[in-house]
Amino acid sequence: MKRKDYISWDTYFMGVAKLSALRSKDPSTQVGACIVNEEKRIVGIGYNGLPKGLDDSSFAWEKEGSFLETKYPYVVHAEANAILNSTQNLKGSTIYVTLFPCNECMKLIAQSGIKEIVYVSNKDEGKDFNVASFKIMEAAGIKYRQIKMEEITLNE
Numbered sequence: 184m185k186r187k188d189y190i191s192w193d194t195y196f197m198g199v200a201k202l203s204a205l206r207s208k209d210p211s212t213q214v215g216a217c218i219v220n221e222e223k224r225i226v227g228i229g230y231n232g233l234p235k236g237l238d239d240s241s242f243a244w245e246k247e248g249s250f251l252e253t254k255y256p257y258v259v260h261a262e263a264n265a266i267l268n269s270t271q272n273l274k275g276s277t278i279y280v281t282l283f284p285c286n287e288c289m290k291l292i293a294q295s296g297i298k299e300i301v302y303v304s305n306k307d308e309g310k311d312f313n314v315a316s317f318k319i320m321e322a323a324g325i326k327y328r329q330i331k332m333e334e335i336t337l338n339e
């Protein structure tokens with residue numbers, strides 16, 4: 184008889200997104216993304232980090248202070264990395280992301296043909312960029328749903 188407590192597709196793909204987020208060097212917000220095609224194949228993964236060639240230790244990860252001394256001008260967002268890392272055309276695919284995408288990422292998501300967003304947290308709800316993100320998403324006809332992530336236990 185087959186096992187009954189196997190994880191769902193949502194848990195599986197969000198689990199990959201969460202695992203990817205653990206690679207992030209951002210001390211305050213770690214984001215992971217996993218793009219899945221219509222055949223449930225993973226076609227791109229990413230997390231928020233500095234661009235290739237930049238030393239993680241030489242750049243500030245501050246949230247506040249002079250703009251050039253914060254992380255904001257330098258970090259590549261998880262969704263952008265997942266799209267850049269993708270192995271095929273993303274038309275019709277789904278992105279699993281641990282944090283609801285910002286407006287900049289939403290533009291990339293719409294432009295790449297991704298048709299569904301599955302997310303866990305929307306910690307920036309109500310901020311202008313978050314409202315803009317919802318506007319882009321709805322105007323582009325992208326579906327979305329928020330899921331609760333269950334704990335995954337790894338047996339030996």
Ligand SMILES: O=c1ccn([C@H]2C[C@H](O)[C@@H](COP(=O)(O)O)O2)c(=O)[nH]1
Nearest residue numbers: 209211212214231260261284285288
């Ligand atoms: O769509 C998004 C939005 C944000 N991120 C990353 C970029 C930063 O490293 C953090 C956000 O910093 P805060 O601590 O929340 O100010 O998250 C992302 O990857 N994708």
Ligand SMILES: [Zn+2]
Nearest residue numbers: 260285287288
């Ligand atoms: Zn973003």
